[in-house]
Amino acid sequence: MAAERRGAVTISQVAKEAGVARSSVSRAYTRPAMLSRETVERIKAAAEKLGYVPNHTARALSTGRYGNVALIVPDVANPFFPPMIRAAQVEADRSDFCVFLGNSDEDPEKEDQLLGRFSGQVEGIVLASPRLSDERIAAHALLRPLVLINRDVKGIPKVLIDSGTGIAEATKHLADLGHRNIVYVSGPSTSWSNKQRRAAVRKASQKLGLELSFVSASVPSFDAGLQAVDAILAKGATAAIAFDDVTAQGILVGLSARGVSVPREFSVVGCDDALGPLTVPSLTTVSSRSIEAGKLAISLLMEVLQSQAVRDASYVLETHLIIRSTTDKAPRSR
Amino acid sequence: MAAERRGAVTISQVAKEAGVARSSVSRAYTRPAMLSRETVERIKAAAEKLGYVPNHTARALSTGRYGNVALIVPDVANPFFPPMIRAAQVEADRSDFCVFLGNSDEDPEKEDQLLGRFSGQVEGIVLASPRLSDERIAAHALLRPLVLINRDVKGIPKVLIDSGTGIAEATKHLADLGHRNIVYVSGPSTSWSNKQRRAAVRKASQKLGLELSFVSASVPSFDAGLQAVDAILAKGATAAIAFDDVTAQGILVGLSARGVSVPREFSVVGCDDALGPLTVPSLTTVSSRSIEAGKLAISLLMEVLQSQAVRDASYVLETHLIIRSTTDKAPRSR
DNA sequence: AGTTGACGTGCAACCGGTTGCACAGCATAG
DNA sequence: CTATGCTGTGCAACCGGTTGCACGTCAACT
Incomplete structure (x- = not known):
C-alpha cells in the first residue's frame, strides 16, 4: 500500500506519483480553478492512493494561517x-478549524498562562466566563483576535448570555408564589454572570418588595452548594436562587439531608438549565443558551479573522424561566 | 519595544542585531552549552531588546516535535x-504539552476524520473509548503514537479500566439481596467496556444462578435510559445493572415516572461513578477511576514519545462496587 | 615545533507547504 | 503571418526555525 516511513505522505511524493510539480499539488488543494480539471483529478487520485493529508503546520508557516x-x-x-x-x-x-481546549480550574493565573501558551499556535481565542482581570484580557486581545463569552470588556467582541431577564422572571415567580424572604447564592466574585445575576435579583426584589439576603459559594460546584445550606437556612428565607444549576443541586441534596422538603417547605431555583430534568425533583431554572453561545462565539471569531477589522461586536442572548418542580407556594410559617 | 501583530521578530533579526549567524541564535535557545557564555548572553540581550519570541510552528516543522x-x-x-x-x-x-480535544459524537466515521485532522499537528494521540474498528485504529497507530483508553487492540499501548471486577461484585450484591432475575442494560455495541461489562455480568449471573436478560440502549445517555424502562419492566426483573451512570439515571427517572419506587420495588446499579452522590436516591455504582486513566494515558504517551520504542504496555485499573441507596432487598412478589 | 583535538561558530540544506513570476502552447485578433 | 492575450504548469524563493558538517583558533601534548 502506501504511507510508511516515519509519518505522513508529503506533497513531493504526491507530485512524483502524479507526474507534476509540487506547486501543482499545492494548487490542486488551494486554488483548483487555476489548474485544468484533468490535472486536478490526476493529483487527487494520486493523493488518495498514497493517503496524503496536507500538513497544517507547514501550511501555517508559509501562510500565517494556523487553522486552529x-x-x-x-x-x-x-x-x-x-x-x-x-x-x-x-x-x-465547519470552517475547517481545530480547537485547542484549555481548562483554567477557575484560576485567573492559570488562565493567563494558557492564553500565553496557546497564542503562539492559534489564530484566535474564545475565552468563556473568564476569571481574569479586564487589563490582562485587553493585553491578550492585542496579540490575538479574542472573543469573549459572558464577559464585557470594552472594545472586544463578545457573546453575552443575559440571564438577567430569566432571573427577573424567577424572582417574580417566587413572589407570585407568596415568598417574601429569599436568598441569592452567589458564584465566583470575578464572574461577570454572577455580577449580572446578583444585580438582577436585587433589582427585582426591590421592585417586588421582597426581603433579600446573600450567601456566597465562591466556586460553582455541588459541594459549594451543599455547604451553603446551613447559611441559607440561617437567613430565615423560604426560597433560594442559586448562581447555577450545579450549586442548586448541591443545595437540593443538602436540604434533603437536613430533612427539609422541596418544594413543600423550601423552593429552589437554579440557573443555566445545565441539568435538564435530571434532578429529583426536577429543577426550576433559567434557560442558558450555552450551545448557541458557543456556536456564535466561534462564528464571530471567524468573522473577525476574515475581515481583519476588529469589530466591537456584541451578541446578547436573552433567557427565560423554566418552571419545573422545585418551586411551589411559600410555606405558611417558618 | 518592537514586535507588533504581523511582523513578529524572527531569528534573523536577532542574529543581525547580535552580529552572529542565525544558527547561533537558534542554539542559544536549544543548546546553550554549545556556545560560549559570552555569545549566549549577547544573543539573549539582543532578543530581549527586540522582543523576540520563538515561533512554535516553525520549530515544529523542522523538528517534528509539535509539543501538542x-x-x-x-x-x-x-x-x-x-x-x-x-x-x-x-x-x-507537566511535560509542557498542549492538548487538542476532539469529540466524535459517538460516530466512528467522525472519529476517523478527527484522527486524520489531528495527526498532522500533534505528536501523539490518546483515544478514549473509541467506537472505531480495530483495523482503522491500527492504521492510525502506524502514523502516530497512539494510546488507548478502554479498548484492547493488540500491539497498541493502553489503559483499561477493568469494570469486570466491580460488575461481578455488583451482581453478587444483588444476589445477596435476594434478586433472582436481573437485567443488564447494555451500551454501544462497539464499546470495549460494554462487551467487558456484559461478559462480566453474564459470568457472575451464571455462577450465582441468576436469571439474566438484556436490554439495549445503543447510546449511553439519559434519554436512552429513560426509553429503556418499558423494556426493562417487561422482562419481569427486580433489578437492573446499567452500562453507565448516565443511563442508570435515565432509568431512575423513568421508573419514578411510572410510579415504581427505588429501591423498595426495584434496584438499580450504575457504572463509572460519574455522578457521585448527585442523584436522588444516590446511585449504587461501580467506581471508575477515570481520572487516573486520563493521567496514566498521557504519561504512557509521554513515555512512548521519549523512548520511540512502541512498547505494548497495558495498565489495568481494577474497580469495585460502591453501595449507595438505589439497591435494596428484592421485593416479595412481582 | 608540529600534531592533535576540543571548542565555538558559520554555512547551507532541510522540514512541507505557498506563491510571484516566467514561460510554453495555443487561439484569436490585427 | 506576426502580434496579443490566455491558460496551465513549473521554477525557485520564501515562511522561521534546526542541525550535520566543515572550518578556524588555540591550548595541550609528543
Whole structure:
C-alpha cells in the first residue's frame, strides 16, 4: 500500500506519483480553478492512493494561517460547558478549524498562562466566563483576535448570555408564589454572570418588595452548594436562587439531608438549565443558551479573522424561566 | 519595544542585531552549552531588546516535535469524560504539552476524520473509548503514537479500566439481596467496556444462578435510559445493572415516572461513578477511576514519545462496587 | 615545533507547504 | 503571418526555525 516511513505522505511524493510539480499539488488543494480539471483529478487520485493529508503546520508557516482556535473554560467538568464546547467544536469544524481546549480550574493565573501558551499556535481565542482581570484580557486581545463569552470588556467582541431577564422572571415567580424572604447564592466574585445575576435579583426584589439576603459559594460546584445550606437556612428565607444549576443541586441534596422538603417547605431555583430534568425533583431554572453561545462565539471569531477589522461586536442572548418542580407556594410559617 | 501583530521578530533579526549567524541564535535557545557564555548572553540581550519570541510552528516543522497531543472522546458532555479530560490536561501540562480535544459524537466515521485532522499537528494521540474498528485504529497507530483508553487492540499501548471486577461484585450484591432475575442494560455495541461489562455480568449471573436478560440502549445517555424502562419492566426483573451512570439515571427517572419506587420495588446499579452522590436516591455504582486513566494515558504517551520504542504496555485499573441507596432487598412478589 | 583535538561558530540544506513570476502552447485578433 | 492575450504548469524563493558538517583558533601534548 502506501504511507510508511516515519509519518505522513508529503506533497513531493504526491507530485512524483502524479507526474507534476509540487506547486501543482499545492494548487490542486488551494486554488483548483487555476489548474485544468484533468490535472486536478490526476493529483487527487494520486493523493488518495498514497493517503496524503496536507500538513497544517507547514501550511501555517508559509501562510500565517494556523487553522486552529483555542477555547478556554474555567471548568470542563461543570455541565454548563460541555454542550458549549461541543457546539464550538462543530462550528469551528465547519470552517475547517481545530480547537485547542484549555481548562483554567477557575484560576485567573492559570488562565493567563494558557492564553500565553496557546497564542503562539492559534489564530484566535474564545475565552468563556473568564476569571481574569479586564487589563490582562485587553493585553491578550492585542496579540490575538479574542472573543469573549459572558464577559464585557470594552472594545472586544463578545457573546453575552443575559440571564438577567430569566432571573427577573424567577424572582417574580417566587413572589407570585407568596415568598417574601429569599436568598441569592452567589458564584465566583470575578464572574461577570454572577455580577449580572446578583444585580438582577436585587433589582427585582426591590421592585417586588421582597426581603433579600446573600450567601456566597465562591466556586460553582455541588459541594459549594451543599455547604451553603446551613447559611441559607440561617437567613430565615423560604426560597433560594442559586448562581447555577450545579450549586442548586448541591443545595437540593443538602436540604434533603437536613430533612427539609422541596418544594413543600423550601423552593429552589437554579440557573443555566445545565441539568435538564435530571434532578429529583426536577429543577426550576433559567434557560442558558450555552450551545448557541458557543456556536456564535466561534462564528464571530471567524468573522473577525476574515475581515481583519476588529469589530466591537456584541451578541446578547436573552433567557427565560423554566418552571419545573422545585418551586411551589411559600410555606405558611417558618 | 518592537514586535507588533504581523511582523513578529524572527531569528534573523536577532542574529543581525547580535552580529552572529542565525544558527547561533537558534542554539542559544536549544543548546546553550554549545556556545560560549559570552555569545549566549549577547544573543539573549539582543532578543530581549527586540522582543523576540520563538515561533512554535516553525520549530515544529523542522523538528517534528509539535509539543501538542490530542485527546479524542466520544462525548464531552457525558460526565464520565470531563474529569478524565481535566486530568489528562494537567498531566500533559507537566511535560509542557498542549492538548487538542476532539469529540466524535459517538460516530466512528467522525472519529476517523478527527484522527486524520489531528495527526498532522500533534505528536501523539490518546483515544478514549473509541467506537472505531480495530483495523482503522491500527492504521492510525502506524502514523502516530497512539494510546488507548478502554479498548484492547493488540500491539497498541493502553489503559483499561477493568469494570469486570466491580460488575461481578455488583451482581453478587444483588444476589445477596435476594434478586433472582436481573437485567443488564447494555451500551454501544462497539464499546470495549460494554462487551467487558456484559461478559462480566453474564459470568457472575451464571455462577450465582441468576436469571439474566438484556436490554439495549445503543447510546449511553439519559434519554436512552429513560426509553429503556418499558423494556426493562417487561422482562419481569427486580433489578437492573446499567452500562453507565448516565443511563442508570435515565432509568431512575423513568421508573419514578411510572410510579415504581427505588429501591423498595426495584434496584438499580450504575457504572463509572460519574455522578457521585448527585442523584436522588444516590446511585449504587461501580467506581471508575477515570481520572487516573486520563493521567496514566498521557504519561504512557509521554513515555512512548521519549523512548520511540512502541512498547505494548497495558495498565489495568481494577474497580469495585460502591453501595449507595438505589439497591435494596428484592421485593416479595412481582 | 608540529600534531592533535576540543571548542565555538558559520554555512547551507532541510522540514512541507505557498506563491510571484516566467514561460510554453495555443487561439484569436490585427 | 506576426502580434496579443490566455491558460496551465513549473521554477525557485520564501515562511522561521534546526542541525550535520566543515572550518578556524588555540591550548595541550609528543
